Amino acid sequence: MGKGSVIALDAVTKVLGKKARIENLSFFCEPGKVYGLLGPNGAGKTTLMNLITGLYRPTSGMVRVLELDPVRDARKVRREIGLVPQETSLYPELSALENLRFHAALYLNDSRAAARRIEEVLELVDLSDRAKDPVGAYSGGMKRRLALGRAMLANPRILLLDEPTLGVDVQGTHRIWDYVRRFKDEGRTVLISTNVMAEADALADEILLLDHGRKVRFGTPETLKAEAGTTVVRIFPAPDSRFDESALRERLGDFSFDGEVIVVEAPGGEADLARILGLAEGVVRLAGVELRRPTLDDAFLAFTGRSLRD
Amino acid sequence: MSIPRIIGKELASVKENIPFNLATVISPLLFLGAFAVMVSGGITIPVETQPAASGSAFLQATEEYRAPDGTPYLELEAAPAEGVPDGRSADRYIVEDEPIVGEKGATGTIVHLVNDVNSNMTKNYANRLTGALVDYIDANRNVGTIEVVEQTRYEEDIPWDESFAVSALVFGAMLAGLLFGQLSMTSEWENATAKLLVLSPCPAMYIVAGKVVAAFLKALVAGVVLVGVVALMYGRTLASAPWLVASLCLMYVAFASLGLALGIAVRSAMTAFLVSLVASLCLWVAGGGFGDLSYFGQAAQVLGMVNPATYALDAVRYAYFGGVASPTPLIVLAAGATLTVAAVCALYARWTRSERAVS
Known part of the structure; x- marks a missing residue:
């Protein structure tokens, strides 16, 4: 013991x-x-x-x-x-x-x-x-x-x-x-x-x-959060704007886009944010940007699931 | 340091359940008041007669059939010429053949229309008419003698209402002890403090002692009120004040302990009140509080021997009316109080070690 x-x-x-x-x-x-x-x-x-x-x-x-x-x-x-x-x-x-x-x-x-x-x-x-x-x-x-x-x-x-x-x-x-x-x-x-x-x-x-x-x-809380996911940058393209996805992929590498938000992994946090914004400039017209770190809520739901408990 | 502080907290917690604390004192008083009203008309029973008393020597003698204090047992009035008694009417004596007591014996026929549901009970229906007949025969016989010698437990004739009041004291004592004992635990459940009590390093015996003493003190206050009201109503000088104090105190200790034990399982004040009321009423009736134990069957006699109310009633009646002194009731009450305190200490200690204590 x-x-x-x-x-x-x-x-x-x-x-x-x-x-x-x-x-x-x-x-x-x-x-x-x-x-x-x-x-x-x-x-x-x-x-x-x-x-x-x-x-x-x-x-x-x-x-x-x-x-x-x-x-x-x-x-x-x-x-x-x-x-x-x-x-x-x-x-x-x-x-x-x-x-x-x-x-x-x-x-x-x-x-x-x-x-x-x-x-x-x-x-x-x-x-x-x-x-x-x-x-x-x-x-x-x-x-x-x-x-x-x-x-x-x-x-x-x-x-x-x-x-x-x-x-x-x-x-x-x-x-x-x-x-x-x-x-x-x-x-x-x-x-x-x-x-x-x-x-x-x-x-x-x-x-x-x-x-x-x-x-x-x-x-530690940090360990649990890191296990639950990685920090991401969420890029919100301006409404009614379009961008060349393949051109953006060439610059940023892998990302996801659901029609409203572009999500890019940014394990380096703020440092990656500045880099990503620099790379996206000229390709995407930005309406907003968010640096999102995994929270303890994310960790909790990732490890225990979303189903209701009695 | 623990026990006095525990007692202090229990006494201060009276503020928490004032309605139930008041109900403990008021319930026996209401009981007493209701009975006092019920018997306020005295012991005389009204009876309708056919013919009117003036038309029968037996009925005239029956009018003079009285209790030792001169109160007539029966109040005779002429029955209506026609019709049978309805539900609200008194019983009816119909003298069909006038009773005659002669040298060769007694003859006569009397019809007793039993109208009262209580009189319909086998043991009740004959008592007064039979007494009147025996009294009449005894007064009119020419030879022989009928002598009935009564040896009463109590030296003087005890009025019915006063006897009931003293009996109600015992009911009140049991109710107070049981309820205050239970409330000392139900308040812990209702305030969600039971877990902290279980988890405290304070020995279980200290907590039990504090709670029992506090419940005893509260019951004592209720007892003082009840005894005071009875004293005001009847003004009787006690035959033995120490007996009254001892018997009531022993009852409070025993029933407060029992109440505390029940409170481990009972988790609401309302349930505690109902349990206390029903339990004390049942014990009181089964102990001879409402009717003499000799009226009941063998099973009731056996149960009466283990019922603390039986001994409490004996002890409190002696305290008020004197009579045959016997230490048995106090010895049994003292033994019962000791046993219940020991039992509740053991039960509480065991409960605090049980995993179900806080489930």
Whole structure:
């Protein structure tokens, strides 16, 4: 197993009912990194998180968190994990302070240290001035920030975030991203399950892409994007203009044209763009040009397909 | 640090489900109020007679057939000359041959038209007429003696409505314990906080202790209201206040624990309320809350022996009316409370280790 790994899954299979929710998965997380967990509905993301937290016992294979068995050493492992569930899971009639005090009572033994930590966390998530308001009156973004703060109360080494920016506005989203980067800088390991590709692209050092319980891909966002396709230049000829395709092919080499857009591979990015435009000049009257890099969406669809999942 | 904070959070969460918390207190009061109205007319049963009472020595004697406190058992009025009783009419006694008690025995024929559906039950139909007849024969015989000596469990005659009120206290205690225990878990389900609770490193026993104590305290508040209302309605001096406190507290602990165990499976406050209401009503009736357990069959007697309501009713009735002191009800309630607390700790701990805990 990966030595020094904070989270290690070695050939793990998990069967629930008659179906394998996770199949022969090996996955290792290092400290101080952010991992994106992607996959269509039913891919096994929640099952994976439940294996890490010790809620599920693997059917076969081995799971280790901080070199401990998360089922047998549940109490020790759970002290080191901060979970932000998808539903935020706050008590709406209680204030932020009361919510945090209750959570601190479950995780921390020293009441004075807990009180100090609660203050720090409220400062961290910018909720100090609303700490005494009932959580039911908070906006979605505030609830997410409070949930993040709650996950940080016990100073965990691992953070598991399930859709951390679901329903949050743009400002709130970027604030939460800033928190995640800060957690990473503090040496914590962050695992983010998300359906927002932009979020995974912005935050993740590495991405685990699951489908039908199996590892489809594992790598950096750039690696995944490069595997999904190449950068292209899209040239939009002016309307009602014509051009000599064979003459253009002589200059550019291979390209595709669907009657509206000329698409040319440009693995060199901006450098290729300038070259291509130079070559096309005089042959095509341009209405527009676009340099299009493969996105994580492209990678996701390329590796998991376009069919809907239940 | 954990347990007091857990209790505090549970008590603060009352704000979340105020309608159900209020319903827990109000339901037994409504029950009590409805019964009080029902029996507000007293214990006297109206009866139509043919002929009018003045035309029969037996019927005149029956008018004077009374309860120990002087209340007449029967209120006689002359039946209409023609026609049979309709659905709303009282029962009817028709004296066809006037009862006579002579040296050679007693003779007479009385027709009893049983009109009330409850009187139609085998055990009910004869009670008052039979009593009136025995009383009449006893008063008019020339030789021999009929002596009926009653040894009552309770020293004084207990009014029906007061007896029911005390019995309703037990129903209220079970409802309060069950519902508050369940609500402590259903709120976790409804707020989607159950998973975080399962994942916390806090020992399961601490969480159970905090929730049971909080539910006990809420049930205690409901109990104080109920006992207060009963005191205001009837003003009776308790035969034993410590017995009342002990029996109610033990009931709250037992039923709060049971409610918490049920709440692991019940995921909505509405379902919790319905389950609590039905369960406490069934236990209460099956324990002799509405009618004496001796009225029911063998199976009911056996079930009554394992029904906590049976012992709770005995204990609370003793607390109010005195009578035959026996430690058995309190011992059984204490054992039951201990067992349910231990069982819910084990069940909760097992549930947190189960993979189905958050599915």
